[in-house]
Amino acid sequence: MKLNEDQLTLQKWVHGFAEDVMRPAGEEWDEKEEFPYPIVEQAREIGLYGWEFMAEAMFNDPTGLSMPIAIEELFWGDAGLGMAIMGSGLAAAGIASSATPEQLMEWVPQCYENADTGKLALGAFCASEPDAGSDVGGYRTSAVYDEKTDEWVINGTKAWITNGGISDIHVVVAVVEPSLGTKGHASFIVPPNTKGLSQGQKYKKHGIRASHTAEVVLDNVRVPGRCLLGGKDKLDERIARVKRGEKGNSQAAMQTFEATRPAVGAQALGVARAAFEYSLEYAKEREAFGRKIIMNQSIAFMLADMATEIEASRGLIYRAAWLGKNGTFEKSEGSMAKLKAARTATWVTERAIQILGGYGYTREYPVERWHRDAKIHDIFEGTEQIQQLVIARTISGLRIE
Ligand SMILES: Cc1cc2nc3c(=O)[nH]c(=O)nc-3n(C[C@H](O)[C@H](O)[C@H](O)COP(=O)(O)OP(=O)(O)OC[C@H]3O[C@@H](n4cnc5c(N)ncnc54)[C@H](O)[C@@H]3O)c2cc1C
Numbered sequence: 001m002k003l004n005e006d007q008l009t010l011q012k013w014v015h016g017f018a019e020d021v022m023r024p025a026g027e028e029w030d031e032k033e034e035f036p037y038p039i040v041e042q043a044r045e046i047g048l049y050g051w052e053f054m055a056e057a058m059f060n061d062p063t064g065l066s067m068p069i070a071i072e073e074l075f076w077g078d079a080g081l082g083m084a085i086m087g088s089g090l091a092a093a094g095i096a097s098s099a100t101p102e103q104l105m106e107w108v109p110q111c112y113e114n115a116d117t118g119k120l121a122l123g124a125f126c127a128s129e130p131d132a133g134s135d136v137g138g139y140r141t142s143a144v145y146d147e148k149t150d151e152w153v154i155n156g157t158k159a160w161i162t163n164g165g166i167s168d169i170h171v172v173v174a175v176v177e178p179s180l181g182t183k184g185h186a187s188f189i190v191p192p193n194t195k196g197l198s199q200g201q202k203y204k205k206h207g208i209r210a211s212h213t214a215e216v217v218l219d220n221v222r223v224p225g226r227c228l229l230g231g232k233d234k235l236d237e238r239i240a241r242v243k244r245g246e247k248g249n250s251q252a253a254m255q256t257f258e259a260t261r262p263a264v265g266a267q268a269l270g271v272a273r274a275a276f277e278y279s280l281e282y283a284k285e286r287e288a289f290g291r292k293i294i295m296n297q298s299i300a301f302m303l304a305d306m307a308t309e310i311e312a313s314r315g316l317i318y319r320a321a322w323l324g325k326n327g328t329f330e331k332s333e334g335s336m337a338k339l340k341a342a343r344t345a346t347w348v349t350e351r352a353i354q355i356l357g358g359y360g361y362t363r364e365y366p367v368e369r370w371h372r373d374a375k376i377h378d379i380f381e382g383t384e385q386i387q388q389l390v391i392a393r394t395i396s397g398l399r400i401e
Pocket of ligand 1: 090124125126127128130131132133134135159160161162163205213376379380381382383384385386389401
């Protein structure tokens with residue numbers, strides 16, 4: 001499991017940016033609770049934010065490890081800023097999961113750079129709704145085809161959307177055939193400056209506060225027929241197949257989440273490692289009862305457990321990333337990796353506060369921020385319980401509810 005030369009170079013390069021640019025800026029942007037455009041611009045200038053980087057990391061490494069390696073370093077730097085840099089990737093993955101090659105080439109680059117101005121652009125993947133997060137069968141946003149104009153008309157409200165309302169490209173999952181549940185969903189591109197799309201409330205969050213999260217309101221949004229990902233013929237075929245009782249492909253949102261789970265695990269891993277390293281150094285310096293606190297087994301063993309959980313998480317993430325590229329998931333290894341790494345991050349960052357004592361509980365030290373940042377990984381891209389559900393169903397072969 002030794003990383004090769006290319007992977008080590010990538011790791012060092014991203015780590016340099018995380019250490020020099022992200023670490024010093026993390027606290028400020030957490031306090032501001034605003035989208036950190038200057039930091040994302042800097043990432044873009046060095047080629048870390050952009051379609052080319054994503055394509056290189058996703059497609060040119062046959063081991064599948066480049067993406068988790070880069071993401072771990074970014075989130076080691078700062079999770080809120082890391083999410084601001086990686087958020088558009090969710091839209092890109094949403095497009096890649098169901099687009100035709102032509103659609104992929106047209107829309108994915110526009111998630112990073114405005115096609116007309118050449119300026120920085122953002123992308124958003126809009127699946128969750130106010131009344132349906134885990135329960136994807138409960139989506140109400142509808143898309144109706146207008147034959148006369150060859151346009152789709154989209155109506156609904158999306159909730160909790162990363163980069164929602166501030167993006168150039170919104171990828172929207174909508175119901176086109178309500179009678180078919182999740183198999184009646186389709187994904188649409190809403191191009192820049194489309195009338196009827198607006199930002200609803202911006203959420204005030206517990207952590208990753210530099211990342212923008214908001215509602216997206218779609219009020220009679222009309223998009224050209226070519227904005228249906230995969231195309232109408234394919235959609236009609238799928239709907240006809242499902243109506244005949246034959247197997248239909250799993251719907252777009254689920255495919256997106258499956259592909260991105262090891263990467264989300266890597267985000268959590270980066271936060272956990274940051275907190276572990278910081279608390280290890282602190283424990284070697286801080287004295288109580290006339291000795292360094294690490295000389296107490298209760299502190300040293302806590303650190304030993306933290307290190308072990310981090311290594312275990314990385315092992316699962318690397319394996320899931322490799323399987324995603326070279327094989328097929330057999331036991332929901334992607335979900336296992338995400339579940340384990342998220343729990344590890346929440347636990348390790350809480351233990352880090354414990355090791356720092358009163359100082360750990362203040363905003364003078366970064367561990368309280370890392371604890372707030374870690375928690376999101378138990379929630380988004382499938383909650384802890386949804387990962388357990390996916391794994392339980394796979395290992396049992398039963399429809400566990
Ligand atoms: C900061 C942030 C960013 C996000 N970014 C995006 C984004 O870019 N795009 C997007 O589409 N969504 C995004 N989300 C939404 C996120 O994916 C959802 O919040 C998540 O899927 C959970 O949905 P929910 O909040 O509606 O909770 P619910 O589904 O209502 O769940 C509430 C609780 O019930 C549990 N639960 C629900 N169903 C079951 C079950 N069957 N069995 C056992 N337990 C169950 C859950 O585990 C959870 O503990 C984001 C959320 C946040 C907070």
